[in-house]
Amino acid sequence: MTRDGINRSFWQSAESPNLSSDFIDLAFDTIIVGAGITGVTLAKELQDRGIKCLLLDKENPGFGTTGGTTAHINNFYDASYNEIIDNFGETAAQQLLLSTFDTVDYIRNNIIRNRIGCDFSVCDFFLFSAEKEQNEQLDQIYAAHQQIGLKTSRVNSIPFNVPFKKAIRIEGQAQFHPIKYIDGLLSAYINGGGALLTNQIIEDYDNDENKISIKTKDKRIFTAKNLVWATHTPPGKNRFNFLLAPYRSYVVVLKLSEGSPKAGQAADLYDPYHYFRYHHAEDGQYLIVGGFDHKTGDEKDTERHFDDLKQWADEHFDYDELVAQWSSQYYVSADGLPYIGRMPDERNVYIATGYGGNGMTFGSMASLIIPDLIEDKETPLSKLLSPARVKPIASAKSVVSEGVNVVKHFVMDKLSPETIKELDDISKDEGKVVRFEDKALAAYRDREGTLFCLNSVCPHMGCTVAWNPSEHTWDCPCHGSRFDVNGNMLNGPATKGLSKVDLHF
Ligand SMILES: Cc1cc2nc3c(=O)[nH]c(=O)nc-3n(C[C@H](O)[C@H](O)[C@H](O)COP(=O)(O)OP(=O)(O)OC[C@H]3O[C@@H](n4cnc5c(N)ncnc54)[C@H](O)[C@@H]3O)c2cc1C
Numbered sequence: 001m002t003r004d005g006i007n008r009s010f011w012q013s014a015e016s017p018n019l020s021s022d023f024i025d026l027a028f029d030t031i032i033v034g035a036g037i038t039g040v041t042l043a044k045e046l047q048d049r050g051i052k053c054l055l056l057d058k059e060n061p062g063f064g065t066t067g068g069t070t071a072h073i074n075n076f077y078d079a080s081y082n083e084i085i086d087n088f089g090e091t092a093a094q095q096l097l098l099s100t101f102d103t104v105d106y107i108r109n110n111i112i113r114n115r116i117g118c119d120f121s122v123c124d125f126f127l128f129s130a131e132k133e134q135n136e137q138l139d140q141i142y143a144a145h146q147q148i149g150l151k152t153s154r155v156n157s158i159p160f161n162v163p164f165k166k167a168i169r170i171e172g173q174a175q176f177h178p179i180k181y182i183d184g185l186l187s188a189y190i191n192g193g194g195a196l197l198t199n200q201i202i203e204d205y206d207n208d209e210n211k212i213s214i215k216t217k218d219k220r221i222f223t224a225k226n227l228v229w230a231t232h233t234p235p236g237k238n239r240f241n242f243l244l245a246p247y248r249s250y251v252v253v254l255k256l257s258e259g260s261p262k263a264g265q266a267a268d269l270y271d272p273y274h275y276f277r278y279h280h281a282e283d284g285q286y287l288i289v290g291g292f293d294h295k296t297g298d299e300k301d302t303e304r305h306f307d308d309l310k311q312w313a314d315e316h317f318d319y320d321e322l323v324a325q326w327s328s329q330y331y332v333s334a335d336g337l338p339y340i341g342r343m344p345d346e347r348n349v350y351i352a353t354g355y356g357g358n359g360m361t362f363g364s365m366a367s368l369i370i371p372d373l374i375e376d377k378e379t380p381l382s383k384l385l386s387p388a389r390v391k392p393i394a395s396a397k398s399v400v401s402e403g404v405n406v407v408k409h410f411v412m413d414k415l416s417p418e419t420i421k422e423l424d425d426i427s428k429d430e431g432k433v434v435r436f437e438d439k440a441l442a443a444y445r446d447r448e449g450t451l452f453c454l455n456s457v458c459p460h461m462g463c464t465v466a467w468n469p470s471e472h473t474w475d476c477p478c479h480g481s482r483f484d485v486n487g488n489m490l491n492g493p494a495t496k497g498l499s500k501v502d503l504h505f
Contacts, residue, residue, distance in 0.1 A: 001060055001179060003067040004482065004490040005471030007326035010253040010279075010288070011067055011179040019061070019186050020198045028054045028195070030226040030374065031214060033202050036066035037363040038352050039230030040182040043196075044110070044189045045367040051374065053194060054222055056214075058201035061186055062179045064232050064491070068328025070251055070288050071360055072265050072277055073107055073174040074125060075100045075150065078356040079336025082144035087335055092384050094148045096337075099381045103365045104174060111176070116184025119281055120176040126155065126266040128164035134269040135166050142168050159264040160276065162316050173265055175277060178360065202235075203495045212348060226374055228350040229343070230366070232359075233331050233480065235492040237461065239344065240387075244331040244354050246296040246480020246491075248468075250305045251326055253279075254287045254319035261285060274312060275357075286323070289313045296329060297477025302470040327471055329480060329491055330357055338362045339387035340369050350374070351387055423451065423503075431467030431474070431485070440464055441501055442474050444485045453501040454487045460494040474498060 001016045003009055030046055032039045035057035043055040057063060075097070077084070084093040111120050129138045145152035151171040158167050190196060197216065205214045205227060212227045234240050249272075256262075256278075262285065265277035272293035279286040291312070292305040299305065306325055313319075333339060333354030340362070343349040350373065352366035369382045419436040423443055426432050431444040433456050442456035442465055454474065456464050463478035473490060474483045481494035489497045 001062050001067060003326075004059075004063055005068070005326060005328070005473060007471060008324060009068045009251070009326040009328070010286070010324040011062070011069075011071075011177060014177065014179045014183065016061065016179060016183050017187065019183075019190050019196055021190050021194065021196045023195045025052075025054075025195065026220070026222055028052050028222065028224040030054075030228060031056065031212065031222060031224040032228045032230050033057075034064070034230035034232065035061035035182070035186070035196070035198070036064045036230065036232060037178060037182055037360060038232070038366050039228070040185050040189070041110070041364050041367040042228060042230060042370060043194060044114075044185045045371055046374070047189055047192055047194050049371055049375075051371070054224065055189070055194065055196045056200045056202060056216070057198050058489075060198050061182055061196075065328045065330060065359065066178050066182060066363075068251070068326055069178050069360065070275065070277065070290050071175055071178040072125075072275075073104055073176065073360045074265075074358060075104055075172050075361070076125075076145070076170055077336075077358045077361075078332075080141045080144065081148055081150065082140045083336055085144055085147070088337070088384065090148065093144070095380050095384060097148050097150055099365060099368065100361060101172070103361050103368060104172065106368065107176075107181075107360075107364050108174070110185060111181070114184055114188040116181055118176045118178075118180035118184060119279065120174065120181075121263065121280065122172070122174045123263040123265060123278075125170040125173045126158040126160070126167050126264060127170060128158060128162075128167035128266065128268055130162075130164055130268040130270065132165055137269050138166050138168060145170065158266055159262055160266050160316075161318075162266070162268075164268070175265065175279065177281070201489070201495075207347060207349065210348075226348045226350065228352070228370060230352060231492055232329075233353050233491070233493050234343065234351045235495045237493075240339065240351070240353060241461065241479050241493060243334045243339070244479070247293050247330050247332060248296050248299075248302070248305075248327050248475075249290055249293040249330060249357065250309045251288065251290040251324075251328070252306070252309055252313055252322055253324040254289065254313060254317060255321045255323050256285045256287055257318075257320050258284070276317075287317055287319060289317070295477065296480045296482070297466040297468075297475040300466070302327065302468050306470060329482070330355065330359070331480065332356050338385055340366045340385040341373055341382050341387050344388040423453075426451070431469065431472075433464060433467070442467070442498060444472075446485070452485045453503055454483070454498040455501055456498070458494060459496045459498065460492075465498065
């Protein structure tokens with residue numbers, strides 16, 4: 001299984017079966033684009049409801065953030081319940097909590113029903129203040145949990161050797177191996193006659209009277225009544241470019257020495273917070289530690305975030321060996337809750353996005369909402385999370401918008417001596433944006449010395465991409481589109497890659 005960065009996540013060692021299916025049908029009830037936790041869970045759910053689906057991915061299942069997650073299944077969110085009560089009211093917060101309990105049960109039932117071996121376990125979450133100044137925030141979260149009925153208690157100890165001022169224990173959490181989980185669901189889906197196509201980027205579609213058509217790379221045209229963008233962020237230019245902010249988060253996995261098995265998940269209340277959890281696998285016990293998030297494209301020295309995380313982990317944990325490190329992307333919504341449901345102003349098109357760091361739960365919850373909508377059933381939950389809601393509350397992290405002219409593919413000739421010198425000065429394994437008159441090149445020199453030059457203008461809305469040295473990618477700071485050194489699109493909302501530049505010295 002491949003992922004959208006060069007660092008291998010802990011989950012990539014799972015041996016994913018080749019599940020791309022052989023089928024001749026061209027017409028479906030629903031086409032789902034994106035085979036992460038959202039698309040895969042939804043495909044299986046729709047199949048179980050008798051709805052014929054085609055599931056497509058531009059690469060392979062798990063290529064997106066599902067392959068780079070830390071896979072906590074939580075019943076609370078980055079937007080805390082006191083914030084949700086403030087922004088949406090107590091009834092809405094209670095509604096969300098009940099649906100969250102249903103979602104955690106739903107994941108567990110999927111595992112049991114489909115006999116999926118995915119290191120699933122249940123545990124408690126320990127949320128703590130690391131400094132006195134965070135006590136009030138913790139108290140507010142605790143009070144909100146009491147108010148809406150989420151089992152939470154004050155505790156004097158936590159199962160991690162990390163100092164804290166005050167701590168609470170939130171019951172009813174779970175965790176698993178995300179790739180083994182989606183592979184298990186996919187196998188069941190394929191065995192039940194489901195259709196899956198990999199390596200098929202969907203750039204565009206037609207939405208005519210009661211019929212949506214998409215054309216794949218190999219020129220096959222598929223039609224369906226409904227289309228679901230399970231692509232983590234909906235592609236193209238739409239209102240979600242202004243309602244979502246892309247962030248990167250960093251993760252290390254530490255192998256722990258043999259000893260009595262430990263259980264638990266925890267986080268402090270810094271912004272960005274440090275989060276960690278135990279993970280039991282067949283070959284031993286691990287600690288997964290994450291944090292040091294930043295807005296995509298904003299940091300030149302992304303390696304420093306790994307260094308900071310490793311230093312923080314060294315200060316707080318005893319371990320035998322660091323076995324994996326990677327970074328991955330998430331999208332924060334403007335009001336703290338995800339957008340799941342009908343795409344505004346489009347007929348029979350659905351989206352599920354803006355999960356923040358809670359996509360295991362929200363990505364699964366999408367399978368409780370979208371099938372109902374497809375069957376024309378509105379629920380209080382679908383109304384709460386409707387993508388059409390107007391609640392641009394500024395309390396969530398800032399959401400960026402930028403409109404710039406898009407520059408099309410270009411040929412660079414008559415480079416100035418300064419530009420040639422700047423390109424020459426790029427070291428092996430270094431990437432840099434090099435400017436020339438009114439244009440800019442995204443230039444990367446590989447370890448053998450070959451130079452790869454791309455148009456640095458993101459094809460989505462015209463922002464200039466930035467080099468991410470730790471994942472070897474070009475990341476757009478405006479809406480989070482990402483590209484590899486050959487220009488191939490890794491993450492949307494762009495639907496095309498960066499164009500190659502022909503240099504004429
Ligand atoms: C470091 C990190 C840790 C996290 N930890 C947690 C956690 O502990 N718990 C939790 O609940 N959440 C966590 N999250 C968030 C969670 O992992 C994500 O929200 C979730 O994985 C998103 O799943 P998805 O299926 O919606 O999208 P993805 O997994 O990103 O899948 C989208 C798929 O769409 C495909 N695609 C995109 N565009 C196209 C196109 N045009 N044509 C065809 N295919 C396309 C991609 O190839 C990809 O496979 C974390 C996020 C990060 C970054």
